[in-house]
Amino acid sequence: MTSQQTVLVVDDEPTICWALEKMLVGEGHRVVTASSAEEGLRLAREHSIAMVILDVRLPHMDGITALPKFLDATDNASVVIITAFGDLETAVAAVKNGASDYLTKPFKLEDALRTCRTALQKSAQRSAPTATQPMLLDRTVLVGTSPAMQQVFRQIALVADSDLSVLITGETGTGKELVAAAIARHSNRTNAAYIPIAPVALNPELIESELFGHVKGAFTGASEDRAGLFERAEGGTVLLDEIGDLALGTQAKLLRVLEQGQYSRVGDVKPRTADVRILAATNSDLHDAVASGSFREDLFHRLTGVQIHLPPLRERLDDIAPLCHHFLAAMEYADTGIDEVLLAELQQRPWHGNVRELKNAVSHAAVVARGRRLNISDFPDPKPGRDTEPVSSDRSLERVVEAWTTATLAAHPDTETLHADFLTASEPALLRVMLQHTGGNRAKAAEMLGIHRGTLRDRLRAYRID
Numbered sequence: 433m434t435s436q437q438t439v440l441v442v443d444d445e446p447t448i449c450w451a452l453e454k455m456l457v458g459e460g461h462r463v464v465t466a467s468s469a470e471e472g473l474r475l476a477r478e479h480s481i482a483m484v485i486l487d488v489r490l491p492h493m494d495g496i497t498a499l500p501k502f503l504d505a506t507d508n509a510s511v512v513i514i515t516a517f518g519d520l521e522t523a524v525a526a527v528k529n530g531a532s533d534y535l536t537k538p539f540k541l542e543d544a545l546r547t548c549r550t551a552l553q554k555s556a557q558r559s560a561p562t563a564t565q566p567m568l569l570d571r572t573v574l575v576g577t578s579p580a581m582q583q584v585f586r587q588i589a590l591v592a593d594s595d596l597s598v599l600i601t602g603e604t605g606t607g608k609e610l611v612a613a614a615i616a617r618h619s620n621r622t623n624a625a626y627i628p629i630a631p632v633a634l635n636p637e638l639i640e641s642e643l644f645g646h647v648k649g650a651f652t653g654a655s656e657d658r659a660g661l662f663e664r665a666e667g668g669t670v671l672l673d674e675i676g677d678l679a680l681g682t683q684a685k686l687l688r689v690l691e692q693g694q695y696s697r698v699g700d701v702k703p704r705t706a707d708v709r710i711l712a713a714t715n716s717d718l719h720d721a722v723a724s725g726s727f728r729e730d731l732f733h734r735l736t737g738v739q740i741h742l743p744p745l746r747e748r749l750d751d752i753a754p755l756c757h758h759f760l761a762a763m764e765y766a767d768t769g770i771d772e773v774l775l776a777e778l779q780q781r782p783w784h785g786n787v788r789e790l791k792n793a794v795s796h797a798a799v800v801a802r803g804r805r806l807n808i809s810d811f812p813d814p815k816p817g818r819d820t821e822p823v824s825s826d827r828s829l830e831r832v833v834e835a836w837t838t839a840t841l842a843a844h845p846d847t848e849t850l851h852a853d854f855l856t857a858s859e860p861a862l863l864r865v866m867l868q869h870t871g872g873n874r875a876k877a878a879e880m881l882g883i884h885r886g887t888l889r890d891r892l893r894a895y896r897i898d
């Protein structure tokens with residue numbers, strides 16, 4: 433147990449204050465509570481606070497606005513933000529404004545405990561205050577309420593401000609480019625260029641020239657010196673889409689940029705310095721590419737330091753409803769409803785083209801329905817999947833688990849609950865599909881799962897699955 437520290441809980445819901453107080457007192461800490469930011473700030477100045485747990489939604493001043501004031505008043509204590517809805521903007525704003533971490537309501541006490549323990553440890557090591565610029569938030573277009581997307585938001589929030597390169601993986605249409613754009617937008621390179629580029633779309637012979645530039649006479653047609661992508665993106669961020677398609681020679685040059693921050697224009701030996709953050713995306717399995725020798729292992733390890741994996745849409749069915757509403761609203765059909773029956777039918781579809789297919793399908797349906805309530809016949813037929821790509825092979829499952837584990841370890845290096853966290857992340861999908869499969873018959877679902885009915889009931893309740 434850690435030595436006694438004082439924790440300030442600021443939340444206008446007495447039950448949350450009570451539960452957190454009980455939990456932290458159980459850990460041997462002292463707890464003071466406040467129901468508004470103003471009251472909390474007064475207490476923060478009166479006590480020597482090691483950690484603040486701060487709700488975002490508060491009666492007068494909200495938690496994000498109050499966060500810099502709490503950091504100031506507590507001499508940079510760790511602040512854990514509680515959000516009612518773990519959206520990307522709040523998560524990024526919280527982390528960017530100096531929060532150590534955040535919890536999404538409703539949260540489990542064991543999650544809160546783990547987060548608080550880490551935050552209290554950080555509190556002791558926290559350095560002097562840094563200037564906290566309020567963040568200019570633009571409307572995110574990255575929508576999702578599933579646990580998988582919440583994990584993606586958390587990862588974006590945690591890596592955005594660093595200069596780490598990030599590998600974004602996922603099937604086509606899962607939103608990899610949107611994730612890259614969100615990282616660039618929320619990074620401290622936000623005012624510099626963000627250039628997404630798909631090497632596969634470039635002429636293979638000219639690809640190095642496109643990336644690194646060339647000098648006059650380097651090859652036929654090189655009539656003058658030309659800057660490449662890395663020069664144009666100086667100070668900013670580059671997304672290399674479909675990184676798996678890069679030729680081995682180009683991979684070696686990219687590795688030099690990543691490791692030494694250097695490159696040379698084609699036809700030139702003079703090294704140039706690249707101040708560019710590199711994000712990469714792929715929908716292919718780089719493990720296989722490494723095994724077959726078409727992708728450099730050193731580049732693979734360099735890129736997979738931080739990995740964000742976007743699961744296919746069929747593995748995050750909770751996102752279908754908010755995505756539909758988002759796309760309808762963007763088309764100014766916000767009033768066009770999606771009822772439960774339609775939603776259930778949409779959730780049955782395989783969505784091989786993922787969110788891109790859903791977006792196109794919703795646009796199509798909205799135009800066909802012309803403002804009336806949508807039904808399934810308004811939607812185009814599902815896109816066929818590639819025969820070579822089973823809906824969920826053992827191999828892709830293995831990859832998802834690997835990516836999740838790597839990302840969680842990166843976010844929580846001191847974790848002591850990895851196994852429980854893994855179950856929380858993966859079990860709801862398993863149970864939902866089983867219930868759909870058995871038409872809601874819990875006894876049958878429990879039998880097929882090989883677990884006791886009571887265990888199934890408890891898990892469903894815990895995950896709030898109806």
Ligand SMILES: Nc1ncnc2c1ncn2[C@@H]1O[C@H](COP(=O)(O)OP(=O)(O)OP(=O)(O)O)[C@@H](O)[C@H]1O
Nearest residue numbers: 573574575603604605606607608609610715787788
């Ligand atoms: N979470 C999301 N919220 C809102 N829109 C999304 C989301 N995910 C994807 N989209 C939309 O779906 C489409 C495909 O997304 P994106 O281009 O980012 O996918 P991708 O994984 O990069 O695809 P590919 O591998 O084919 O390049 C885009 O129109 C994007 O705006």
